[in-house]
Amino acid sequence: MMARPDIELGGVVKAYHGHRAVDGVxxxxxRGTILSLLGPSGCGKTTVMRMIAGLVRxxxxxxxxxxxxxxxxxxxxxxxxxxxxxxxxxPHLDVGGNVAFGLEMRGVAKADVARKVIDALAxxxxxKLAGRMPHQLSGGQQQRVALxxxxxxxxxxxxxxxxxxxxxxQLREAMQVETRLLQRRLGITTLMVTHDQEEALxxxxxxxxxxxxxxxxxxxxxxxxxxxxxxxxxxxxGTSNFLRGRIVLRQGDRALMESDDxxxxxxxSAAAVGERLTVALRPEAIRLDLxxxxxxxxxxxxxxxxxxxxxxxxxxVYLKRAGGEPLTAIRQNDDGAILAGLVPxxxxxxxxxxxxxxxxxxxxx
Amino acid sequence: xxxxxxxxxxxxxxxxxLISLFLLVPLLLPIALSVSDTPFVVFPPQGFTxxxxxxxxxxxxxxxxxxxxxxxxxxxxxxxxxxxxxxAIGLTRHAFPGRDLIRSLVLSPLVFPSLVTGIAxxxxxxxxxxxxxxxxxxxxxxxxxxxxVVRTVSASLIMLDPAIEEAARTLxxxxxxxxxxxxxxxxxxxLVAGGIFAFVTSFDNYAISMWLFDAENVPLPLTMFSLxxxxxxxxxxxxxxxxxxxxxxxxxxVERVTGLQKAMxx
Ligand SMILES: Nc1ncnc2c1ncn2[C@@H]1O[C@H](COP(=O)(O)OP(=O)(O)OP(=O)(O)O)[C@@H](O)[C@H]1O
Ligand SMILES: [Mg+2]
Numbered sequence: 001m002m003a004r005p006d007i008e009l010g011g012v013v014k015a016y017h018g019h020r021a022v023d024g025v026x027x028x029x030x031r032g033t034i035l036s037l038l039g040p041s042g043c044g045k046t047t048v049m050r051m052i053a054g055l056v057r058x059x060x061x062x063x064x065x066x067x068x069x070x071x072x073x074x075x076x077x078x079x080x081x082x083x084x085x086x087x088x089x090x091p092h093l094d095v096g097g098n099v100a101f102g103l104e105m106r107g108v109a110k111a112d113v114a115r116k117v118i119d120a121l122a123x124x125x126x127x128k129l130a131g132r133m134p135h136q137l138s139g140g141q142q143q144r145v146a147l148x149x150x151x152x153x154x155x156x157x158x159x160x161x162x163x164x165x166x167x168x169x170q171l172r173e174a175m176q177v178e179t180r181l182l183q184r185r186l187g188i189t190t191l192m193v194t195h196d197q198e199e200a201l202x203x204x205x206x207x208x209x210x211x212x213x214x215x216x217x218x219x220x221x222x223x224x225x226x227x228x229x230x231x232x233x234x235x236x237x238g239t240s241n242f243l244r245g246r247i248v249l250r251q252g253d254r255a256l257m258e259s260d261d262x263x264x265x266x267x268x269s270a271a272a273v274g275e276r277l278t279v280a281l282r283p284e285a286i287r288l289d290l291x292x293x294x295x296x297x298x299x300x301x302x303x304x305x306x307x308x309x310x311x312x313x314x315x316x317v318y319l320k321r322a323g324g325e326p327l328t329a330i331r332q333n334d335d336g337a338i339l340a341g342l343v344p345x346x347x348x349x350x351x352x353x354x355x356x357x358x359x360x361x362x363x364x365x
Numbered sequence: 366x367x368x369x370x371x372x373x374x375x376x377x378x379x380x381x382x383l384i385s386l387f388l389l390v391p392l393l394l395p396i397a398l399s400v401s402d403t404p405f406v407v408f409p410p411q412g413f414t415x416x417x418x419x420x421x422x423x424x425x426x427x428x429x430x431x432x433x434x435x436x437x438x439x440x441x442x443x444x445x446x447x448x449x450x451x452x453a454i455g456l457t458r459h460a461f462p463g464r465d466l467i468r469s470l471v472l473s474p475l476v477f478p479s480l481v482t483g484i485a486x487x488x489x490x491x492x493x494x495x496x497x498x499x500x501x502x503x504x505x506x507x508x509x510x511x512x513x514v515v516r517t518v519s520a521s522l523i524m525l526d527p528a529i530e531e532a533a534r535t536l537x538x539x540x541x542x543x544x545x546x547x548x549x550x551x552x553x554x555x556l557v558a559g560g561i562f563a564f565v566t567s568f569d570n571y572a573i574s575m576w577l578f579d580a581e582n583v584p585l586p587l588t589m590f591s592l593x594x595x596x597x598x599x600x601x602x603x604x605x606x607x608x609x610x611x612x613x614x615x616x617x618x619v620e621r622v623t624g625l626q627k628a629m630x631x
Pocket of ligand 1: 017041044
C-alpha cells in the first residue's frame with residue numbers, strides 16, 4: 001500500500017491585495033524525499049512554504065503534514081523544521097543556546113537537552129563551537145547551526161527557503177552535498193524553495209516549476225529537463241529553441257510540422273493537419289555539419305555561424321538562418337578545444353534527431 | 366582605530382578641545398563655586414570646603430523635594446515603559462488604518478509646548494475632580510515621557526529581523542514565549558535607554574509640574590527655583606553640582622547599556 005505523502009497541499013490559495021500570489025496549488029511530498037519549488041522571483045514559492053509552516057494563513061485549500069490536517073494548527077504546534085534564508089539565528093544566544101531553544105520550548109529535561117545539542121552539533125560538525133555567539137561565525141557555520149537547530153527537535157518535515165543563496169559558489173556546492181547526505185541519512189521529508197535551477201535539479205527527487213502562483217509542471221529532474229510540457233518550463237529549465245508552426249502532414253502517430261519560418265520537423269503528436277504547435281528543441285541536441293548543405297528533409301536546416309562563445313567544457317554556437325532567424329547550438333568540446341571550422345561567417349548545416357523535438361504547451365496568454 | 370588625520374590632526378584636536386571646553390565650562394563652574402569657602406558665591410572661588418554640601422543635605426526643603434522627585438520620576442519612567450512598549454510594538458509590527466495618525470499623536474508631546482499641556486491637564490483634572498497631586502503629576506509626566514520610550518523601543522524593534530521571531534515560532538514557541546525569550550532580550554537596551562530618558566525628562570520638568578503641584582508635593586525644579594531667590598551662599602551651587610552628578614551617572618548607564626548614539630537614533 002502506498003503511504004500518504006508527508007506533506008500534502010490541496011487547492012491552496014493566498015491573495016495579497018486582491019492579487020493571487022498562490023493560485024490553487026496542490027502537490028504532495030513523499031516520505032523521505034526532497035521536492036523543490038523552482039520558479040522566477042515573485043511566483044509564490046516562499047508563500048507556499050510559509051503556509052506549510054503556518055506563518056501565513058491560506059485563504060482557501062487544505063494542508064496536511066504526516067496525514068494530519070494542519071490548516072488550522074498554529075505555527076508552534078506544527079513541528080516543522082524551517083531554515084530561513086538569512087539563517088535567523090538568535091543573536092543573544094550562543095550556538096548551544098540556539099540549538100537548545102526548540103528542545104527547551106518542548107520542555108525536554110535539562111540533561112537530555114545537553115546531550116541532544118551535542119549530538120546535533122556533531123551531526124553538522126560544529127561540536128567545538130558550542131560556546132560561540134552567532135556573529136562570531138562564518139556564513140557556512142551559521143547555516144550549519146541553523147540546520148542543527150531545525151533538526152534537533154526531530155521535526156516531521158524540513159522546509160528550506162533558498163538555503164544556500166547567501167553562500168559563495170564553492171561553499172554553496174559543499175553545503176548542498178552535505179545537506180543532501182544528511183537528508184538521506186535522516187530520511188527526513190524535505191521541501192526546498194530555490195530559484196537556482198541547477199540546485200533544484202541536483203538536490204531534488206522531484207521538481208515543481210512554479211509560475212504566477214501555479215505549478216506549471218511537477219516531475220523528476222530528468223523528466224523536467226528532457227520532457228518539459230510547456231514552453232515556459234522548456235525556457236526556464238536550461239535553454240530551448242522554439243519552433244512555432246502548423247501541422248502539414250500526418251502519418252500514424254507522427255506528424256510533420258512546418259514552422260512559420262520554414263523549418264520542417266517531425267513530432268509525435270495526435271494533432272490534426274492545420275493545427276498550430278510549438279516545438280522545443282534543446283541546443284545540445286543540434287549537430288553541426290561543416291560540409292555545407294548536403295541533405296534535405298525534416299529536422300535539418302542551412303545556417304551561417306553568427307557568433308561562437310567558448311565556455312570551457314562546451315562551446316555555444318549562435319546560428320542565423322537565411323531569413324535572419326536565430327538558432328542556438330551547444331557542442332561539447334573534445335580535449336577542451338573548439339571544434340575546427342567553427343568560425344563566424346562559416347556556412348553549416350544544423351540537424352538533430354527527431355526524438356529531440358518536444359511538443360510543448362504554449363502560454364494561454 | 367588608526368589615526369588617519371595626519372597633518373590636519375592639530376587643528377582638529379584644537380577645535381575639538383575648544384568645543385568641549387565651551388560645553389563643559391557651564392557645567393564645571395557650579396562645581397568650582399560649590400566648594401568655595403566664602404559666605405557668598407564669589408568668583409574665582411576661594412579655599413576648599415564641603416560644608417555647603419553638608420548644609421544643603423540638611424535643608425529639609427531640598428531633601429523632601431529631592432525624595433519626592435525621585436519617586437515621581439521613577440513612577441513616571443515606569444509608567445512610560447509599561448505604556449510605551451506595547452505602543453511601540455503595535456506601531457512597528459502591525460499595519461492598521463490610522464497608524465500614522467496614532468504615531469503622530471503619541472509622539473506629539475515632543476513638539477507640543479508642555480506649558481499648554483500643563484494648563485490643559487490642570488483644567489481636566491479639576492473638571493473630573495482629581496485632586497491627588499502625586500497622581501496628577503505622574504499622569505502628566507507619563508504623558509510627556511512616553512514618546513521617548515516609544516522611540517527607543519521602536520528603534521530596537523526595527524532592527525530586529527522578523528525572521529528571528531518566526532524561527533522561534535517554528536521551533537515550538539507560542540507568541541507569548543517568543544516575545545519573552547526572543548523579542549524581549551532584543552529590546553531591553555532600547556527599553557532601558559527610553560526609561561532613563563523618561564526619568565531625566567520627568568526629573569527636569571518644570572512646565573507641567575508648576576500647574577499640578579501642591580504644598581505637600583513639590584518637585585525639585587520648583588524647590589530649586591524658590592531656593593535660588595532666597596539663598597545667596599554656595600549651597601545653591603552645591604545643589605546644581607549634585608544634579609550634574611546625577612545626570613552624568615544616568616548618561617553613563619545609557620552608554621553602558623546601549624551606546625548613547627544608538628539610543629538617540631530615530
Ligand atoms: N506579506 C505580503 N504582503 C503583500 N504581498 C506579498 C506578501 N508576501 C508576498 N507577497 C507577494 O506575493 C507574491 C509572491 O511572493 P513570494 O515571496 O512567495 O515569491 P517567491 O517566489 O518566494 O519570490 P523570490 O524568489 O523573489 O523569493 C509576490 O508578488 C509578493 O510581492
Ligand atoms: Mg522567496
